[in-house]
Amino acid sequence: MDILETIQAHAAAMRLPLYAVTLSAVAKAHTPLMLILHWHGFGRQTAARLEGLRMPVRSVAGSALQINAGWSRVETLDEAMLAAAWRLGAWDLERANHRPWWRLNAGLGETVACHRAFASYPGEPADRHMVVEAPDQDLMVELAGATGYIRWQFRPRAAGIWGRLDHDDATLEADGTRSSLCPLAPAPYDKHRTGREVYRLGRGAGLLPAK
Numbered sequence: 001m002d003i004l005e006t007i008q009a010h011a012a013a014m015r016l017p018l019y020a021v022t023l024s025a026v027a028k029a030h031t032p033l034m035l036i037l038h039w040h041g042f043g044r045q046t047a048a049r050l051e052g053l054r055m056p057v058r059s060v061a062g063s064a065l066q067i068n069a070g071w072s073r074v075e076t077l078d079e080a081m082l083a084a085a086w087r088l089g090a091w092d093l094e095r096a097n098h099r100p101w102w103r104l105n106a107g108l109g110e111t112v113a114c115h116r117a118f119a120s121y122p123g124e125p126a127d128r129h130m131v132v133e134a135p136d137q138d139l140m141v142e143l144a145g146a147t148g149y150i151r152w153q154f155r156p157r158a159a160g161i162w163g164r165l166d167h168d169d170a171t172l173e174a175d176g177t178r179s180s181l182c183p184l185a186p187a188p189y190d191k192h193r194t195g196r197e198v199y200r201l202g203r204g205a206g207l208l209p210a211k
Helices: 003-014 074-087 108-117 137-147
Strands: 018-026 033-039 042-044 057-059 062-067 092-098 130-133 149-154 195-200
Touching: 003 018, 003 033, 003 062, 003 074, 018 074, 018 137, 062 137, 074 092, 074 149, 092 108, 108 137, 108 149
Parallel strands: 062 130
Antiparallel strands: 018 033, 018 149, 033 062, 042 057, 092 149, 092 195
8 A cells, every 4th residue: 555656646746835644544454544635825816807806715625535545454555644744754643543433422523524525515515626537435434433443644844845944854855855765664553543643754953863
């Protein structure tokens, strides 16, 4: 499963800097994955042109892509995202384990977060926030609500807006990438434990190596 290649191909086609990359998976093996590329850019809300009038703009919609890859262990998805985050110069990678929201007394925020994780915005225009290429999107949201889901996120330095910022990350090359293999191994996954696991990838000059 080459998440990195997919990200690079879409970044080359869009010619826009990336703000963040997320991957969401239902907490059930062999289900489709949702890869979301959050772009940094603005476009006009309408094609109309009026001389002397500044037309309103809005953020460019993200790209949501379904990935059909057989997987049996969450750690396999960790490896793919660690490789992508490492090569694209991210400072860290976050893995968050979420409970099912289809349960008694679940908060509205949990429901909304799950829909967002799978690029779903009920009640809003379909292409306002995301351009979705995911035939099984509704099924993924339904399964995630019943069984829980895992979400990974990182902010790339290469091909992203974060490359414009000053940094002291001693692991980066001049173009903001890393050409070596990621030195971190996936942390064990416990489906019964919610919360975040943060993989620190970057290392400031003069600081101890990340563990």
